Amino acid sequence: MFVDSHVNLHSEKYAEDAGEVLTRARSAGVKTMLTICDQLDSNDAIKAxxxxxxDIWRSVGVHPHHANKHPDLSAETLMQMTNDEKVVGVGECGLDFHYEYSDRDIQKTVFKAHIDVSRNTGLPLIIHTRNADNETRDILEREYREGGFTPxxxxxxxxxxxxxxxxxMGGYISFSGIITFKNAGDVRAIAETAPLDRIIIETDCPYLAPVPYRGRRNEPAYVVHVAEKLAExxxxxxxxxxxxxxxxxFRLFSRAIDPRTA
Incomplete structure (x- = not known):
């Protein structure tokens, strides 16, 4: 059995064949998926x-690309959204200083609101970070000293x-189809040294399809190729x-029910 820990099933790229996508995933052995919230406007579609x-679980959160839409996002707003039993994580949130679609200071403020919710609910914090390693690390370490959470x-x-x-901090690292790319030696080096009991896998579909599907629309069935590369x-x-x-x-997202034991 495989788990795809990060899918974006509300994407318009699945508007025509979402059912077939899920059927292919199950046929490939992908029994559980976590569909990710990118902005509050997507919440209803993701909930549905x-x-x-x-066996599809969900998160609540605001991607750093959309932080400018929610500059006054409060932890209380997100906290209320976590009451649904199918919500198992907080995010995707974090810092993206590559595209910088949102102001850096607003990204940081919105990120900290998510950390508060993770700390207070015990739900894992799903972090997107790009070209912001030092800033992300500084925020996580500073906030962790104020009270624990799981990144x-x-x-x-x-x-x-x-x-x-x-x-x-007791956190985990998730690897996607990027580990199959020729130019991703640095990412593979992280995967090689990371403890096996702290690693999960994902597609981040419909983006970042692994080899041999690179350049095409990604889908949960392809997480098997991520697993194969990680095994290698x-x-x-x-x-x-x-x-x-x-x-x-299932250890990390402890609210989710493992179908092997259900």
């Missing part, structure tokens, strides 16, 4: 997707310092990766 399938570095492409800082990097069997990453997911 999660409510339609017992997840999603679709990780950063350096070892931020990865090690998150691991030191770690020098273990595919079954061991499937078992470890699934166990890690």
């Amino acid at each position: 997707i999660a409510d339609s399938d017992r 997840l570095l999603h679709c990780y492409t950063g350096g070892p310092a931020l990865a090690n800082a998150a691991l030191a 990097i770690k020098g273990v069997s595919l079954d061991e990766i499937a078992h470890a990453t699934s166990n890690n997911f």
Whole structure:
């Protein structure tokens, strides 16, 4: 069994064949998915997707690209949204200094609101960080001293310092199809050294399709290719990766129900 820990099933790219996408995922052994909230306007659509399938869970949050739309986002607003039993994580949130679609200071303010919710609910913090390793690390370490929370570095492409800082907080690292790309040696190096009990896998679909589908629309079935590459990097069997990453997911997202034990 595989778990795709980060999908964007509300994307318009699935408008014509969402049912077929899910059927292919199940046929590939992907039994559980976490569909991610990118902005508050998407919440209703994401909720409908999660409510339609017992093995699809969801998060609540605002991606840094959309932080400018929610400059006054309060922890209280997000906190109320976490009351739904299918909400298992907070985010995707964080800092993106590559595209900078939102003002940096607003990104930081919105990020801190998510951290407050993660700390107060015990739900994992799903972090997007790009070209902002130092700033992300500084915020996480400073906030962690105020009270613990569990960070997840999603679709990780950063350096070892931020990865090690998150691991030191009891956090996890998620790897996507990027680890199959030829020019992703630095990411594979992080995957090689990260503890197997702190790793999960994802597609981030419809983006970042792994080899051999690179350049096409991504979908949850392709997370198997991420697992295969991770098995190669770690020098273990595919079954061991499937078992470890699934166990890690349900340990991290403890509200989600493991279909193997349901």
